Amino acid sequence: MIEGILIGLTTALTFQNILMVMVGCFFGTIIGMLPGLGPMTAIALMIPITYGFDPATGLILMAGVYYGAVFGGSTSSILLNAPGVPGTVATSFDGYPMAQQGKAGKALAIAAWSSFAGGTLSAIYLLFMAPSLSKVSLSFRSPDYFALMILGLTAIAAFSSKGQFLKAMMMVVLGLMLASVGQDSLSDITRFTFNNMNLTDGISFVLVVMATFAMSEALTIILKRNDPTSAAKQVSLTELGSIKINKEERTKMYKTIPRSSVIGFLIGVLPGAGATIASFLAYGMERNIVNDEEKEKFGKGSVNGLSAPETANNAACSGSFVPMLTLGIPGSGTTAVMLGALLGFGVQPGPRLYMTNPEIFWSIIMSMYIGMLILLILNLPLIPYIARILAVPKNYLIPLILFFSITGIYVMSFNNFDIYLMIGIAVVATFLRLYDFPMPPLILAFVLGGLMEENLRRSLLLSNGSWEFLWDRTLTLCILLTTILIVVWHFYKSIIRK
């Protein structure tokens, strides 16, 4: 392994590769900040450029874009409550309230340090645990995945404050229903399209996230313009505040970061799980671990609530490289795009990648750490400038949010229908938000909907229609029991206790 690390360092520390990491991080941060343009778009745009380099350099560039875009997504989550990527949805739960309290600079600094720490720790885990973790992820079967999805969706109960459990579950179901629109993945039978060709391919994720977050946020701000409480928020939003993290906040982060990085990395390793579920689970876990006083602060600007998902999503980014590099199975949508690029280079990922192309495997791992360091050096000093976006008056900011949302959808499909659909979903979401129906559960369910159906299909077909697969394997049973415990506990807390 020492030899591999040295090979990786030699490759990653060349001038060209360091430059690529810097360019990738900077470009990724800018793209990730724009609602609608996440890492997948950024990496997809990079693929033609990377073919001009050798495979290691190309992948290093894409990895830099990936980290940069995830950090950029956190920035728009914190400043605008408009997550550019699903992995940063959980960041907005506490990051945005913190920005509204005039602590935008601090929120961005916490996000930057947490991302750095999460990414660095997971790069170390990856270095030492990649071979054995790939074996663990291989042992996961469809029933385990299905149970894990149920657990992920139930974890949203952690986000629902008092009396919102049922509302959150209704939003989960709505998200799954939206995900079921379009062709069935196996039989190609169209569902819920009502003979509309525009719906045959289903509803795009970017469309749903833009409608329920960016656009609906913009409409809500306009709608509540004369509300005395929101007027107060607007005034405080113009204050950036200090980027200095005090001792008490650092102490909280020291506890949160290690546990969130572990959960983020482990979830990232599981093929298909990725940064989104990792950040949601880390947020839910953190909320359940902290004391009652701290728990009350969740959703209102908690340091733990911001640090946990930020650490986990970056740790999951590194973790998602494990199945891609060692098994050839992408751990997330973004690594799926990178896998395509790798195949384009003529490199076949799999267990033999260690032997056939060690410089690729190890240089990516080494460049991850370098990427995190560069991201921190680039972004921390830029925080005051990035946060200036808050000073933009609402009269300009709202139309610009709408503009970025509509442009994001337009360049994806060049279709009027998608714009109408986005406006329609945004109007419904705005109305639901007025009555405290939470949107994050809907998004998580929408992301997991397809995978969930796929794994249920495999499980039921393998067990010949019997639901015994839920308790046949110990691992599946353990995950399901955890889910049941969470449901019972939250149901008890939110309804019965009252």
Add this chain to the structure above:
Amino acid sequence: MNINTTKVISLLFFIFSAFYLYTAYQIQVFAFDENAPFNARTFPIYLGYTGLFFSGLKIILPDPNTIKVQHKTLEYKKTAILIVIAIIYGATILKVGYFLTTSLFLFSSYYFLGERRWVLMFLLSFPFVAAFMYLLHGVLDIYLRDPFLQSIGVMG
């Protein structure tokens, strides 16, 4: 009588779930798939029942945290105008082109939101869109259809 809007929304969701479930049962599957343990309609049927279950619970169970929205303070008019402008923008973007429609969308949105600094409004619409369009079309090579710019010979 004071109607709890959350309950009304839950009732609407219940009706929506019932409609979803009905539509799920109408999904045409292949004859050989009809009695398979899992086919294209299985998952939606489960979803329909789950929707009925949760919305039904929300209707039946008491609501301890009733949300009261102050409708009088809400800016319905400006929000509706903004939505209408966005719909018009969506309807014209393909026929007229990206540059003109986007610039007009931004300019009119600033105006209806109460902005009257004309120079700033202009700078943050037409030149801003031109720069953004150059970034997308010129630098990132993302094709943007624009009949208007083509008609005046700016775009090839």
